[in-house]
Amino acid sequence: MWWQAVRMLGLVALLALIVGAIGGKVAALAMLFAGLLAMLAYQLLNLQRLVEWMHAPAGMPLPAGVGIWAHVYYDLDRRSRTSLDLRERLTDALDRFHEASQAMPDGVLYLSANDRIEWLNRKAEQHFGIDGRRDHGVLVTTLVREPEFVRFLQAGDFTDPLVLHSTRRAGLTLLLQVVPFGDEQKMVVSRDVSQLEKLETMRRDFIANVSHELRTPLTVVTGFLETLIDGRDDFAPEDVTNFLQLALDQSLRMQTLIEDLLTLSALETGAPAAVEERVDVAALVHSIADDTRLLSNGRHEIDADIDARAGCATLLGSEKELRSAFANLASNAVRYTPSGGRIRLSWSCTEGRGEFAVEDNGIGIAAEDIPRLTERFYRVDRGRSRETGGTGLGLAIVKHILSRHQAELRIASEPGKGSRFSARFPASRLGPATPALHS
Numbered sequence: 130m131w132w133q134a135v136r137m138l139g140l141v142a143l144l145a146l147i148v149g150a151i152g153g154k155v156a157a158l159a160m161l162f163a164g165l166l167a168m169l170a171y172q173l174l175n176l177q178r179l180v181e182w183m184h185a186p187a188g189m190p191l192p193a194g195v196g197i198w199a200h201v202y203y204d205l206d207r208r209s210r211t212s213l214d215l216r217e218r219l220t221d222a223l224d225r226f227h228e229a230s231q232a233m234p235d236g237v238l239y240l241s242a243n244d245r246i247e248w249l250n251r252k253a254e255q256h257f258g259i260d261g262r263r264d265h266g267v268l269v270t271t272l273v274r275e276p277e278f279v280r281f282l283q284a285g286d287f288t289d290p291l292v293l294h295s296t297r298r299a300g301l302t303l304l305l306q307v308v309p310f311g312d313e314q315k316m317v318v319s320r321d322v323s324q325l326e327k328l329e330t331m332r333r334d335f336i337a338n339v340s341h342e343l344r345t346p347l348t349v350v351t352g353f354l355e356t357l358i359d360g361r362d363d364f365a366p367e368d369v370t371n372f373l374q375l376a377l378d379q380s381l382r383m384q385t386l387i388e389d390l391l392t393l394s395a396l397e398t399g400a401p402a403a404v405e406e407r408v409d410v411a412a413l414v415h416s417i418a419d420d421t422r423l424l425s426n427g428r429h430e431i432d433a434d435i436d437a438r439a440g441c442a443t444l445l446g447s448e449k450e451l452r453s454a455f456a457n458l459a460s461n462a463v464r465y466t467p468s469g470g471r472i473r474l475s476w477s478c479t480e481g482r483g484e485f486a487v488e489d490n491g492i493g494i495a496a497e498d499i500p501r502l503t504e505r506f507y508r509v510d511r512g513r514s515r516e517t518g519g520t521g522l523g524l525a526i527v528k529h530i531l532s533r534h535q536a537e538l539r540i541a542s543e544p545g546k547g548s549r550f551s552a553r554f555p556a557s558r559l560g561p562a563t564p565a566l567h568s
């Protein structure tokens with residue numbers, strides 16, 4: 130670099146000497162002055178280009194230069210490329226980090242040392258109802274105001290996670306884990322555990338319901354047995370028979386309940402589907418109609434209407450399970466239809482689907498109860514269900530069996546007018562009569 134400057138100065142001095150030899154001392158001085166001025170102008174010009182480049186947007190190419198400036202520009206160009214590369218790599222890494230945080234199934238919220246919102250992913254926006262852009266820098270407790278959350282942050286002990294029941298969105302339960310990092314900053318990881326919480330509540334309710342259902346008949350049986358033991362000699366033989374009969378009824382009720390519970394548990398725990406076969410629907414529905422008449426004991430008018438179309442004479446499925454589901458719907462119709470009522474079982478095929486339906490003109494069901502009927506132990510009228518030997522599990526079993534057959538349960542009902550329960554099967558389960566069925 131210095132060598133180049135000396136060379137330039139040498140050139141100017143040489144020119145001045147030559148001009149001096151020709152034109153005298155004054156000409157030599159003028160030449161020397163003009164040369165130095167030209168050198169200064171050249172440096173100033175390059176300095177100005179450099180200043181302009183520095184003010185230009187990042188990434189603009191550097192001007193071309195000669196001599197010492199070529200070195201300066203080359204060095205600057207190299208440094209600027211390196212820093213651009215570094216910046217791009219950092220931006221890429223940050224983008225990737227943001228993308229990964231966005232893709233996380235959990236919410237991630239970063240808080241500054243004084244609990245102000247720094248960054249959060251979309252899941253956390255949904256969980257806390259915070260808008261990442263709008264609420265940047267806002268104190269988190271002014272937006273997430275649940276007292277247990279405020280206390281949790283203030284206490285500063287983050288060993289255990291916090292279960293937060295959202296007051297903003299009913300039914301939303303979050304599990305919050307706070308991870309302190311850096312300079313008193315915090316990362317809050319939120320997980321939606323509403324479904325788990327719901328399952329846990331269902332499990333508790335189920336246990337309470339089963340215990341309650343078993344306790345009632347058991348209390349009756351125990352009561353009768355105690356009475357008989359205490360007053361063995363005071364009762365007439367027919368009273369004893371009567372007591373024993375009542376105790377037997379209650380035992381049978383417990384047995385039915387346990388059988389229903391076992392069926393439901395087998396269906397729910399994903400027990401392998403029973404062997405599937407081509408079930409002759411006409412024969413099945415007629416046999417269920419016969420059983421229903423026996424159950425009704427002449428109190429209802431019961432008929433069966435079968436669509437005899439060739440394409441849907443058989444249903445692919447487990448005969449045992451289908452019989453249990455259809456019979457359940459038919460027995461409900463008997464139990465919830467007063468004497469003198471009409472019950473109609475039917476099998477029809479429309480739009481490529483098969484439908485088994487049970488229609489009655491019984492007590493009917495209010496619209497608000499219909500969506501809950503397939504819940505375990507849900508009954509509209511507990512007393513009536515018990516009187517008629519119901520366990521409250523029938524429709525839950527029906528729903529499971531149907532879903533194993535990709536069928537859908539539909540319920541239409543009007544209080545005081547009657548109900549229609551139907552099971553709709555997909556075309557893939559329908560088939561023509563098989564020769565074996567008719568031989």
Ligand code: ADP
Pocket residue numbers: 461462465466489491492493494502507508509510514515518519520521522523524525548
């Ligand atoms: P349950 O053993 O109590 O009959 P289910 O699960 O079979 O239990 O039915 C749930 C509830 O649905 C019944 O308690 C009853 O209130 C109502 N229900 C079912 N079928 C009918 C029907 N055909 N007509 C009126 N109500 C019905």
